[in-house]
Amino acid sequence: MFKDAIALEELMGDNIRNVIIIGSGPAGYTAGLYTARAMLEPLMFAGYMSGGQLMLTSDVENFPGYPKGIGGPEMMMELREQAERFGLEVQDRNVDRVDLSERPFKVYSEGEEYLTHAIIVSTGAESIWLGVEGEEEQKGRGISTCATCDGAFFKEQEVLVVGGGDSAMEEATFLTRFASKVTLVHRRDVFRASQVMYDRAANHEKIEIKTFRQVKKWLSDDSGLTGAVLEDPRDGSTEEIALSGAFIAIGHTPITGFLEGQLETDEEGYLIHRDHTMTNVSGVFAAGDVVDTRYKQAITAAGLGCQAAIDCERWLEENEH
Ligand SMILES: Cc1cc2nc3c(=O)[nH]c(=O)nc-3n(C[C@H](O)[C@H](O)[C@H](O)COP(=O)(O)OP(=O)(O)OC[C@H]3O[C@@H](n4cnc5c(N)ncnc54)[C@H](O)[C@@H]3O)c2cc1C
Incomplete structure (x- = not known):
């Protein structure tokens, strides 16, 4: 039996990868480069959005x-090119x-099995995102x-923040450094935010908080975003507001569904590091926003x-692979 196992390992040897990287954002490409x-x-399996979230943004400063x-998109192209130059193999598949x-672990993509x-x-x-009319074109x-990423593009302009939690309060307060006015809208009059964060935002002279308001539709013209139609969810009445920028702060969903619960997560679904960047399964590592509940920046993901x-x-070396 033991001999058979060794023979099988030898037979499969050539087909077992050292490492498979899942995801092609700044974290994935940096892992690929190293x-x-x-x-x-x-x-690497680059996934449904090759290049990751930065493909959605025009300027990274x-x-x-x-x-x-x-x-x-240009920056992500350069990260990919740099990693490929040293031999990263990329498949644009989920x-x-x-x-x-x-072990070896199995990875399945479009009906094919890969060992690693x-x-x-x-x-x-x-x-x-809110998923309301006019959003897709302005994302x-x-x-x-x-x-943190885009606030500085709205100097002396009026902006809107959507949300009622700590991050919405934090974003609104941060935006007062640039914007001439920040309107924060929340669909209820009860806030998830902590009292101290709420008070800081509510007492700021540049911030106006509007409760019982949700965005029904974004308005834009050739110059970009120009406003929003806000709706009162209690009676459906609407009002129009003029603005140049909007920040949606209603949360993030870590992408872990394909793992089917095989790795430990916190209650929001973020993967948990157990030993440096290793998860609860020895030989499986996690990097970037999928573990990061706090910073969510390209540079921290790359780090x-x-x-x-x-x-x-080091793990591969210690385990003699
Ligand atoms: C609009 C916007 C603007 C931003 N601007 C900035 C900025 O200016 N500066 C900054 O530092 N940060 C910015 N950020 C944040 C930054 O984009 C993220 O922090 C960063 O992209 C996280 O990198 P990541 O590698 O962890 O994951 P992501 O960039 O989210 O990449 C995840 C990757 O995983 C892949 N994937 C998912 N599921 C699967 C699967 N089942 N199989 C294979 N692949 C899969 C996706 O295809 C994608 O390639 C911005 C974010 C947004 C949304």
Whole structure:
């Protein structure tokens, strides 16, 4: 039996990858770059949104190395090119599921099975959008889900924040550094935000809080976002508001469904690191927004991608793969 197992391992040997990276945002490409330079011949599944969330944004001004700023898609193209130069193999496909119950691990994509000693999960956390009329065209332009990223584009302009939790209060307060006026709308009159965060926003001279208001429709013209139609959910009455920018702060959904509960998560679904960047399953690492409940920036995702790659490389060496 033991001999058979060794024979099987030898037979499969050539077909077992050292590491499969799932997801092609800044975390995935950085992990790809490091593992490729470590001669691990990594395979990446780039997923349904090759390049990740930055493909949705026009200008990135806070990633080091681009003094004039850079378009999100252009930057992601460069990260991919850099990793591919050292041998990262990229497949523009989704991973449908994984089997982590035994080694080598199994990764399934479009009906095909891939075997691997290690996995780096970098599938990100999707921002929750409102999904109302006029939103799609303005995503990453007039309408954002990240004030830290895009607030500075709205100097001396009027902006809207949607949400009732701590992040909505934080985004609204942060935006007062740039905007001439910040209107915060919430569909109820009860806030999830902590009292201290609510008070800070509510007492700020530049912030107006409107309760029982939800966005019914975004308004725009050739110049970009121009306003929104707000609706009172109690009676359906509407009002129009003029603005140049909007920030939706109603949360994120970490993308972990394809893992089918095989990795430990917190109550919001974010993966949990157990030993540096390793998850509760030995040999499976996680990087980027899928583990990050706090920062959610390209540079922090890239940093975690680097850490996961180094941890993975050491783990493979210690486990003699
Ligand atoms: C509109 C907008 C503007 C932003 N602007 C900035 C900015 O200016 N500066 C900044 O620092 N940050 C910005 N951010 C935040 C930044 O985009 C994220 O923090 C960063 O992209 C997270 O990187 P990540 O690698 O963890 O995941 P993501 O970039 O989210 O990438 C996740 C990847 O996983 C893949 N994937 C998901 N499921 C699967 C699957 N089943 N199989 C295979 N692949 C899968 C997707 O295809 C995608 O490639 C912005 C975000 C948004 C939404």
